[in-house]
Amino acid sequence: MALRWLDDITADDVDSVGGKAASLGELAGAGLPVPPAFVVTADTYRSFVQDTGIEAALSETVDVDTEDSQALAAAAEHAQELILETAVPDSVRDELLAAFDDLDHDVVAVRSSATAEDLPDASFAGQQETFLNVGRADLLDRVRECWASLFTQRAIYYRQEQGFSHDAVDIAVVVQAMVDADESGVLFTSHPSTGAERAIVEAAWGLGEAVVSGAVSPDNYVVDRESGRVEEVTVAEKKVMHVRDGDDTVERAVPDDKREQRVLGTETLNQLVEMGERVEDHYGTPQDVEWAIADDTLYLLQSRPITTIDESGATDGADAGVADGGAMTGQQDGVLVSGLGASPGQVAGSVRLVSKLDQLDKVEPGDIIVTEMTTPDMVPAMERAAGIVTDQGGMTSHAAIVSRELGVPAVVGTDAGTDRLQDGQDVTIDGDKGIVEPGATAAADEPEPSSAADGTDAGPAPKPMTGTEIKVNVSIPAAAERAAATGADGVGLLRIEHMILSTSKTPERYVEDHGERAYVDEIVDGVRTVAEAFYPRPVRVRTLDAPTDEFRQLDGGENEPAEHNPMLGYRGIRRSLDRPETFRLELDAIARLYDLGYDNVEVMLPLVNDAEDVLQARQLLESAGIDPDKRTWGVMVETPASALGIEQLCETGIDFASFGTNDLTQYTLAVDRNNEAVAGRFDELHPAVLELIGQTIETCREHDVATSICGQAGSKPEMVRYLVNEGVTSISANVDAVRDVQQEVKRVEQRLLLESVRES
Numbered sequence: 053m054a055l056r057w058l059d060d061i062t063a064d065d066v067d068s069v070g071g072k073a074a075s076l077g078e079l080a081g082a083g084l085p086v087p088p089a090f091v092v093t094a095d096t097y098r099s100f101v102q103d104t105g106i107e108a109a110l111s112e113t114v115d116v117d118t119e120d121s122q123a124l125a126a127a128a129e130h131a132q133e134l135i136l137e138t139a140v141p142d143s144v145r146d147e148l149l150a151a152f153d154d155l156d157h158d159v160v161a162v163r164s165s166a167t168a169e170d171l172p173d174a175s176f177a178g179q180q181e182t183f184l185n186v187g188r189a190d191l192l193d194r195v196r197e198c199w200a201s202l203f204t205q206r207a208i209y210y211r212q213e214q215g216f217s218h219d220a221v222d223i224a225v226v227v228q229a230m231v232d233a234d235e236s237g238v239l240f241t242s243h244p245s246t247g248a249e250r251a252i253v254e255a256a257w258g259l260g261e262a263v264v265s266g267a268v269s270p271d272n273y274v275v276d277r278e279s280g281r282v283e284e285v286t287v288a289e290k291k292v293m294h295v296r297d298g299d300d301t302v303e304r305a306v307p308d309d310k311r312e313q314r315v316l317g318t319e320t321l322n323q324l325v326e327m328g329e330r331v332e333d334h335y336g337t338p339q340d341v342e343w344a345i346a347d348d349t350l351y352l353l354q355s356r357p358i359t360t361i362d363e364s365g366a367t368d369g370a371d372a373g374v375a376d377g378g379a380m381t382g383q384q385d386g387v388l389v390s391g392l393g394a395s396p397g398q399v400a401g402s403v404r405l406v407s408k409l410d411q412l413d414k415v416e417p418g419d420i421i422v423t424e425m426t427t428p429d430m431v432p433a434m435e436r437a438a439g440i441v442t443d444q445g446g447m448t449s450h451a452a453i454v455s456r457e458l459g460v461p462a463v464v465g466t467d468a469g470t471d472r473l474q475d476g477q478d479v480t481i482d483g484d485k486g487i488v489e490p491g492a493t494a495a496a497d498e499p500e501p502s503s504a505a506d507g508t509d510a511g512p513a514p515k516p517m518t519g520t521e522i523k524v525n526v527s528i529p530a531a532a533e534r535a536a537a538t539g540a541d542g543v544g545l546l547r548i549e550h551m552i553l554s555t556s557k558t559p560e561r562y563v564e565d566h567g568e569r570a571y572v573d574e575i576v577d578g579v580r581t582v583a584e585a586f587y588p589r590p591v592r593v594r595t596l597d598a599p600t601d602e603f604r605q606l607d608g609g610e611n612e613p614a615e616h617n618p619m620l621g622y623r624g625i626r627r628s629l630d631r632p633e634t635f636r637l638e639l640d641a642i643a644r645l646y647d648l649g650y651d652n653v654e655v656m657l658p659l660v661n662d663a664e665d666v667l668q669a670r671q672l673l674e675s676a677g678i679d680p681d682k683r684t685w686g687v688m689v690e691t692p693a694s695a696l697g698i699e700q701l702c703e704t705g706i707d708f709a710s711f712g713t714n715d716l717t718q719y720t721l722a723v724d725r726n727n728e729a730v731a732g733r734f735d736e737l738h739p740a741v742l743e744l745i746g747q748t749i750e751t752c753r754e755h756d757v758a759t760s761i762c763g764q765a766g767s768k769p770e771m772v773r774y775l776v777n778e779g780v781t782s783i784s785a786n787v788d789a790v791r792d793v794q795q796e797v798k799r800v801e802q803r804l805l806l807e808s809v810r811e812s
Contacts, residue, residue, distance in 0.1 A: 054096040054144045055151055058089040058228075068093050070165030070224040075355060082334045084327065084352050089228035090151045094167050096144060097199050097223050103141065106134045111219060114203060118212045122739060124205050131203035140192050148195065148227075152188050157229040159185045159296070162194040164201060165224040184261070184301045185230055198225045205735075231351050232296050233344035235315050236260035237270055240358060241328040242277075242338035249277040251325045255315040257306055258293030260344055260353065271315045272471065275325050282321060287314050323350055331355050388473060389441070389466040393486035394452035396788060397461035400480040400492035401438040403473045406430070420481060422473050426451040427605060431528055431554055434458065439481045441469045441488055454550075455483075457531035457787045463488055518797045520775075521782035523592075524790050525762055528554075529581035535787050539794070542589040543582060544710065544784020545656070545762035548638065549598040551578035553606065559596070559634045561608025568637055575641035576648075583650040590652050592710070592762075592784075594688065595638050597624045597658035619715075619724060624659025624688075629668050639676035646683070655685040656710060661693040663700040670704060680705055686758075690715035695744035702755035708781070709752050713763030713771070717741050736765035742774060749778045760784060769796050776800040 061069055061077025069077070073091045080086040101107040113131045116123045140148075152160065162183040181201040183194045201207065202223050211221065237255035242248065254270040256262055274284040290306050316324070324343060327350060331339045335357065342354040401420040406412060412433040415421055421437045423430070425444040434440060434454055440462040442451045455462035461483030463469075469488070473479065478492045523544035524535045529551070535543070551574060555562050563571050583591045599618035603609050615621040628635035645653050655678070657669050666687060670680050678685075686708035689695050695716070698709065713736045718725045720741050723733045735741070745761075752759045758781040765771040767789035775783060776797055785793040 053093075054147045055090045055092050055227075057151075058086065058091065061091065067167055068095060068224070069226075070094065070167050072163060072165035072354070073224055073226045074165075076226065076228075078334070079331065079352055079355060082330070084330060084334075085350055086352050087229040087231055088155055088157075089226055090155070091165065092148065092195055092225040092227065094222035094224045097225075100138075100140065100144070100199070101135075104138045106138055107219070109134055110203070114208050116208075118208060122737070122742075124208060125735070125737075125739060128203055128205040128208055131208075132200040135200040135203070136193075136196055138196075140196065145192060148191060149188065152191055152227065155227075155229050159187055159230045160191070161226075161228045161230050162186045162191070162198060163226045163228065164198040165226050166202070167222045167224065184259070185296050185298070191227070195225050195227075199223055204732075230296075231344045231346050231353070233259050233346050233351075236262075236342075236344040237315075239324055239328045239341040239343055240338070241325075241332040241341065242358065247338065250283070251275045251277055251328055253316065253321060253324055256288075256290050256293060257310060257315060258295045258304075259301060260294075260342055261301065262292060262294040262303070273316060273321055275321055277325060277329065280322060280325070282318055285314065287312060290315075320345070320350075327352060388479060388488045388490055389463075389469045390487045391442075391463045391466035391469070392452075393462075393483050394445075394449070394464040395440070395455035395460060395462035395483045397439075397459070398480065398482045398484070399439045399461045400478065403441075403475060403477045403479055404437075405470060405473070405475045406433070407470065420479060422469050424470055425449065426454065427553070427602070431530070431550070434460065435530055439483070440464075441466060441473070441481060443467055443469050453525075453527050453786075454531075457525075457527055457535065459534060459788070518794065519801055520780065520797050521760075522790060522794045522797060523590075523760070523762075523782055523784035525766075525784050525786055526582055529578045531787065532582040532585035535582075536585040536589075538787060538790040540586075540589070540785075540790050541782065542652075543586055543591040544760055544766075544782060546579065546582055546591055546593045547597070548575060548579070548593055549596050549602075551575055552596065553598060553602060556606055558603050558606050558608035558612065559637075560611070561606070563634070563637070564608075571637050572641045572644065575638060576644055579641065579645055579653065580648070580650060583645065583653055586652065587650065588652050590654055590684070591650075592654045592656050592686075592708075592760075593642065594656045594658050595625075595628055595635070599623045617724065619718065624690075625657050625665050625669060626659065626661075628657075629665065629672075632672060635672060636676060639673060639678060643677045646678070654708075655683065656688060656708075657686070658688045658712070659690055659715070660687045660701070661691055662697050663704050666701055666704040666706065684708070686710060688712045688715075688762075689744075689748055691719050692716075692744060695748050698748045698751045699755070702752060702757045706757060708758040708760060709748060710759070710784075711745055711748070711761040711763055711766075713741070713745075713761060713765040716744065716763070717765075720744065736763070736768070737770055737774075745775070746778050749775075749780055753779060758782070767793060772796045773800050777804070 058077050058080045061073060062081060063074050063078050066074040069091045076086055101110060110131055114127050116127045118124050164181050181198050186194045235255055235257060236259055237253060240252040243250045253273040256270040271288050272286040273282060275282050289311050292303050293306050294301055295304050328341055331341055338358045339355045340358050341352060344351045344353055401418050403422050404415045404419045406421055406423040412430060415433040415436055417436050418438045420439045420441060421433060422441045425442050431454060435458060437460060439460060440451050440455050442464045443466055445451050445464040449464055451462055451464050461481055463481050463483060463486050480489045480492060521541040523542045524538055524540035525545040526532060526535050526543050527547045527550050552559055555574060579593055600612045600615050600622050601618040603612045613622055642653060642655055660666055673680050684707045686706045687701060689709050690712035714725055717734060717736045721738060723730050725734055749759045760782040761775060762784040766783050767785040772783060772793055783793055
């Protein structure tokens, strides 16, 4: 038999059906409302790779050096092709389609259930695929895609790092009737940090993926299980929901009349809590339950134990649900919330929740800012803070970039930090591991000394002698001294937008309120701070490149266009050329800096597509009194169009071309770098991205145009090695990575020199 029905599965069958399916089988067997399902067993997968003769080829394909990113990418692609291009045996095909028909649902959810998901010393969870709204015609393809997801780059790398043989991990696939949910969410049967008998329910409109992924802020309900009384109701503004659209799951705006409407009534809450108690009774331990409601029918989709309860801190009575350790916590022992470690270091402090700009004044030196996401006008408070925690954002978010430059530990993308942490709560954040723990368990990191032992100024840190220049990225003037102390050869990227956005007004509104001279002064003061700290080393200033969604949050933002994807929209040089009167003020500021003697300032134009963009900008430079033949200026290479048209760009008279790998990667791979749903596909080392970079460097060298990199990838050793081998002129890294990049470049250059000597 290729499959087993959920009703016949128990916890003892984990080796055959994987952890996810075994849990669902237990719940179904206990009479709980689990949607019907069958499971394509792990034995079926193993038989597939053996009987079709691809097992040996798979094993050979993935036997690579996982530190070699290109080899790893090629191995993953080939391994997945082997599975996806191999036909499922007819007997298995017929059995699966017959089972689909027996489910009597037009669409299903197809979920991977790896047999090694819940090992005590390794976690494979989240590495394999899930597909929603799958019809009969696509069932076999989706099952094979689940099988193939055993061989993504991430999965191959993880197994080798953990010492697991690739053929020791099998995979089952759950095929479950799709619940077209009207409401959905998560239920904690007991308080997840204290263990108090208070059920906590999160709920939102539509499918549960919006809640689990953090795409929406859900309603929050607290119910006293003993009395059944609803103690607390927090109704969130639910802006989006995930819904079924044919065979796809799409994100839609919540209708205006439901955005701030309470999702769950008291009767439904009681029904949920009762179901949760049955699940907890069955397993004998508090549970974290995923649920959905469709056509007024409640379904249980998944359940797992709560692992974060602090047994020593659990209390009874009215205070049981309140921190010190009372905030809702993540699913790791002793961890309140977890996310991405965006800025290294460990620091302790008191939480300061910031939901509005007028709350920034409460942030004192040594506090931990906890907010949905940071914006440029929060920088003064970020400079005072000891650490940063955000609900949203990735490694290239504002919070991540600024925190690294300030040397402040940061954890971003926690999804629920503002819900689970409380004002005044003492916590320790670890910016390396990406976790927040209760209590002041660590002292703040000691700052790097800036003076010599004898009390004299130590000056910039000594830099290894390299042919490739090593520069540094700077976002805010306040970080200039720290950046200069790295010994960098200059600034490869100074973002002008952070100076403008920190005024809390759009450029047009600022000029309207304060005049053109004041606007120019803001830019001059910010750039001069950095240019002075680095003089005579060059400072490359990028003209305005903020997307409209950042402007829309400011005073005057109501006049900004509403864009579905601002990353693809009205930003960079296209905005500057469309609003020459505002762009002229930026150029006037640069011209004044030249008049003040800061001849180390260079101009960099963002998001150019072709030579026409550059020629128009050149005319505006000349109109502002900046001679392009005497001053150093250049462009960002951030789109495939600019990389492929680099020869024409060189012919416009530019002095340099600088790679913005964050944008170049997202535009080459069609991966929105702000979309967490596809974050795993964002890879600056993808062969296509590297090919564009390599071609650009070669063409620029032929035209005597310097090349550099100022994107996030410039701090990665793999990218550094590639660039030096290709002959890049300079590399600009994040403040915290400059010294490592200097050493890495030195090693690569010495190797190339040695190889040259040996060949001669």
